[in-house]
Amino acid sequence: xxxxxxxxxxxxxxxxxxxxxxxxxxxxxxxxxxxxxxxxxxxxxxxxxxxxxxxxxxxxxxxxxxxxxxxxxxxxxxxxxxxxxxxxxxxxxxxxxxxxxxxxxxxxxxxxxxxxxxxxxxxxxxxxxxxxxxxxxxxxxxxxxxxxxxxxxxxxxxxxxxxxxxxxxxxxxxxxxxxxxxxxxxxxxxxxxxxxxxxxxxxxxxxxxxxxxxxxxxxxxxxxx
Numbered sequence: 001x002x003x004x005x006x007x008x009x010x011x012x013x014x015x016x017x018x019x020x021x022x023x024x025x026x027x028x029x030x031x032x033x034x035x036x037x038x039x040x041x042x043x044x045x046x047x048x049x050x051x052x053x054x055x056x057x058x059x060x061x062x063x064x065x066x067x068x069x070x071x072x073x074x075x076x077x078x079x080x081x082x083x084x085x086x087x088x089x090x091x092x093x094x095x096x097x098x099x100x101x102x103x104x105x106x107x108x109x110x111x112x113x114x115x116x117x118x119x120x121x122x123x124x125x126x127x128x129x130x131x132x133x134x135x136x137x138x139x140x141x142x143x144x145x146x147x148x149x150x151x152x153x154x155x156x157x158x159x160x161x162x163x164x165x166x167x168x169x170x171x172x173x174x175x176x177x178x179x180x181x182x183x184x185x186x187x188x189x190x191x192x193x194x195x196x197x198x199x200x201x202x203x204x205x206x207x208x209x210x211x212x213x214x215x216x217x218x219x220x221x222x223x224x225x
Contacts, residue, residue: 013207
């Protein structure tokens, strides 16, 4: 199974930090957010990684190289301008192949055991989302989960972690170009083809400089102990 890390966004809420550094290359605990994912994916048995890049994309390309420094094979899908989540995935489909693949947001941190997702059986043309407890900045959540099936937000909502499996047919019929993911997920949820699971472990959407600093301090303390 291949994995894709989304690393093309501009990170406007992270300015001024992202004026010269793409958000996935900002550091927490002494490593770039992107490197945390690469190391975790490697430890989880993933070896073929696709990373998309657009904003300050040359830095992403240079950082990744061919992936050999981590024992990985990395391909970079370069976008002329950020294409949003679904658009970035569509742009990289030739690199992702015909089998189900994993997608990870490059601007989240979570020590998640990705290897277990290889055993998930997807509904045809479906997806499988990893959901987390609602953080302070998203108290209303995104979706609900009932007996392993993702539902529109209702009772006991959860937040989409940015980690998901997709059947390539999930994107069938989508025209390449700028395209957000949420409308596609909503449509697929209405069709009942999106399964999910609840991850109760650590997770952080590094969406502001304050959250980045808080996470960095926590990891530095953890490492010191």
